[in-house]
C-alpha cells in the first residue's frame with residue numbers, strides 16, 4: 001500500500017437503494033483517482049482507524065438522516081471529529097422547483113444541521129434521490145406539487161454528484177479524473 005495515497009471510507013445508509021448508488025459512484029470516482037477507497041453499508045462500516053477521510057451518506061426520512069446514520073455519528077463522534085468527514089443526504093427536497101421549492105431545497109433540516117455541527121463536518125451536501133408516485137397519498141401529491149415538485153422517479157443529478165466528488169478529490173490533492181462516465 002502506498003502510504004501517500006489518502007484512505008477514504010465511504011459509508012451509506014439507504015432504505016430503497018438510491019443513496020447506495022450515489023455512494024458507489026463517489027467510490028468509483030475517487031478510486032479512479034488514486035485514493036484507497038472502501039465502500040460499505042452502515043451496518044458493516046469499517047474500523048475508522050485505517051482511514052483519514054470519511055464520506056457518509058444517508059437517505060432523508062422526515063427531515064432527518066436514517067436512524068442508523070444518526071446512531072453511527074453519535075457512537076463514533078470522537079473519531080469523526082478528528083477526521084475529514086464529508087456528509088451527504090439524499091431526499092426529494094433538492095428536486096423542488098420554483099421560489100418556494102428552491103428555498104425548501106436550500107434549507108438544512110435542524111436535526112441534520114445539529115448532527116453536521118456535532119462533528120464539525122467538512123461539508124454537507126443534499127442530493128435529490130428517487131421519488132416514486134406509487135404509494136403517495138393524493139394529499140401528499142398535492143403538497144408536493146404546491147412545493148414545486150413536478151416529477152417522480154429518478155431525480156438524481158449526476159453532474160452535481162460528480163462536481164461534489166471533485167471538490168473532495170481536489171481537497172485531497174488527487175489527480176484529475178480520466179473518467180467521462182455520466183451515470184444513467
Ligand SMILES: Cc1cc2nc3c(=O)[nH]c(=O)nc-3n(C[C@H](O)[C@H](O)[C@H](O)COP(=O)(O)O)c2cc1C
Nearest residue numbers: 015016017018019059061062063091092093129130
Ligand atoms: C417515509 C419517507 C419519508 C421521507 N421524508 C423525506 C423528507 O423529510 N425530506 C426529503 O427531502 N425526502 C424525504 N423522503 C424522500 C426520500 O429521501 C427519497 O425517496 C430518497 O431517494 C430515499 O433514498 P434511498 O433510496 O437511499 O432510501 C422520504 C421518503 C420516505 C419513504
